Structures are given as structure tokens and as C-alpha cells.
Amino acid sequence: MRGFEGRIFEEFSPGYYGICTAGGMLSAGATHLAVTPLDVLKVNMQVNPIKYNGMASGLSVLWREQGPSSLWRGWSGKLFGYGIQGGCKFGLYEYFKKLYSDLLVDHNRSVIFFLSSASAQVFADVALCPFEAVKVRVQTQPSFAKGLVEGIPKLYRTEGISGFYRGILPLWGRNLPFSMVMRPVLLVP
Structure with a gap:
């Protein structure tokens, strides 16, 4: 795979994972910001x-x-939160694809893609959830905070760590089925 500056990265190398992560961050962050x-x-x-x-x-x-x-309102949560989610989703998907391919040698590729997507999405949503929690409050409660810099410490002070992850189950409920079905469908020849 060609990376920045035309460098070639061997598949499943640290550079390859880095390029996948960076591509996911840029694409997801930019599209969600838009x-x-x-x-x-x-x-x-x-x-x-x-x-x-x-x-x-x-x-x-x-x-x-x-x-x-x-x-x-909430643009920073969209840019950074979904950028991090996209980076995790793209980078970890490739990592899990290699891991499950090595562990499940005799299994259908669709099963490997399915499991890789689900695993990457779980971690990606854990990374996204704090940003999403602040973003929703910023968007619906104009007096809550102006953005992430002000909102993160305020949410932590008022609700603790659990305030950042209150929406994780609905987020998984929304994202996991989509990710598990779409990724294998898009990749299977």
C-alpha cells in the first residue's frame, strides 16, 4: 500500500496500520464535520x-x-470524536482481520470480515462515546459549554466517568449491526 510521500507499506506492518488509521481519521472526521x-x-x-x-x-x-x-455547535466533537472513531474503525479492522485470519485459518473470509468489523466497532465506539456525550449536550443545551475544551471537564465534574459512557449501549446497538453487515458486503468479491 502506498502511503504519504509515495512510500510503500507492507500489508499488516505498523506503517500500514498507521496509514489505515490516518485515512479513517481524515475521512470520518471531515465527513462528519461537513x-x-x-x-x-x-x-x-x-x-x-x-x-x-x-x-x-x-x-x-x-x-x-x-x-x-x-x-x-458541537463541531469539535464531530471532527475529533468521529475522527478518532474512524481511525479506530479503519486501523483496528485491519488489525483484527489479520488476527482472526491467523486464528481462524479454516473459516470463511466473510466470518473473518464480520468478526473484524464487530471488534473494531466496539473499540471505535468506546473512543467516540465521550465526544458524543459532550457534543449532544453542547448542541441541545447552549448554556452547557461552548465545545469540548469546556464541556469535557464540566461533564466529568457533574457526572464522573459514567457520564461519558451513558450512551454506549445505544451507540453499539446502532453501529454494530451496520458495521458487521456493511464491511463484509463491501469487501467480499
């Missing part, structure tokens, strides 16, 4: 469906009542 206004609207529609009852009207209410910057 859709931040839609995420802000979605979260507010979930919290207050009467006030935010549609896309156009919801965006209009946010813009009118809280200003255009309100549409980017």
Missing part, C-alpha cells in the same frame, strides 16, 4: 420535536433564535 448543521438539527428535533418539527422550519428556528453559529 454534516454538523444537519446533526445539530437532528438532535434538537429529538429533544424538542414540537419546536423543531421539520428540516426547513427547524433550521430557520435555530438560525433566527440562536444565530448562524448555532448550526455549527
Whole structure:
């Protein structure tokens, strides 16, 4: 695999895992950052469906009542949280693919891809969860904090470590099935 500056990395080498991780961080962080206004609207529609009852009207209410910057509230949680999640998901997927291929020699490749996806997603969501917890509070409670730098210590002070992981089970419930099905489907020739 070619990395930055045209360097070639042998598959399953530390450099290879690093390139996979960096690619996952860049792609996931950038794409999630780009859709931040839609995420802000979605979260507010979930919290207050009467006030935010549609896309156009919801965006209009946010813009009118809280200003255009309100549409980017929680951007740092999206960029860094999903960047870290993407890095873990892409890098660890390759790691687990090698590990399970070595352990489960006689098994179908789809089983290996399935297990690799699930394992990587578990760790990726553990990495994401603290960022997501702060992001949701920043997006739905404008007085909570301006972003991660202010929100992380405030959440820790008020709820402790458990406050960062309160949403881990629903996150796994959402992400694990998708990851386990999509990754093998996309990779099997």
C-alpha cells in the first residue's frame, strides 16, 4: 500500500496500520464535520420535536433564535470524536482481520470480515462515546459549554466517568449491526 510521500507499506506492518488509521481519521472526521448543521438539527428535533418539527422550519428556528453559529455547535466533537472513531474503525479492522485470519485459518473470509468489523466497532465506539456525550449536550443545551475544551471537564465534574459512557449501549446497538453487515458486503468479491 502506498502511503504519504509515495512510500510503500507492507500489508499488516505498523506503517500500514498507521496509514489505515490516518485515512479513517481524515475521512470520518471531515465527513462528519461537513454534516454538523444537519446533526445539530437532528438532535434538537429529538429533544424538542414540537419546536423543531421539520428540516426547513427547524433550521430557520435555530438560525433566527440562536444565530448562524448555532448550526455549527458541537463541531469539535464531530471532527475529533468521529475522527478518532474512524481511525479506530479503519486501523483496528485491519488489525483484527489479520488476527482472526491467523486464528481462524479454516473459516470463511466473510466470518473473518464480520468478526473484524464487530471488534473494531466496539473499540471505535468506546473512543467516540465521550465526544458524543459532550457534543449532544453542547448542541441541545447552549448554556452547557461552548465545545469540548469546556464541556469535557464540566461533564466529568457533574457526572464522573459514567457520564461519558451513558450512551454506549445505544451507540453499539446502532453501529454494530451496520458495521458487521456493511464491511463484509463491501469487501467480499
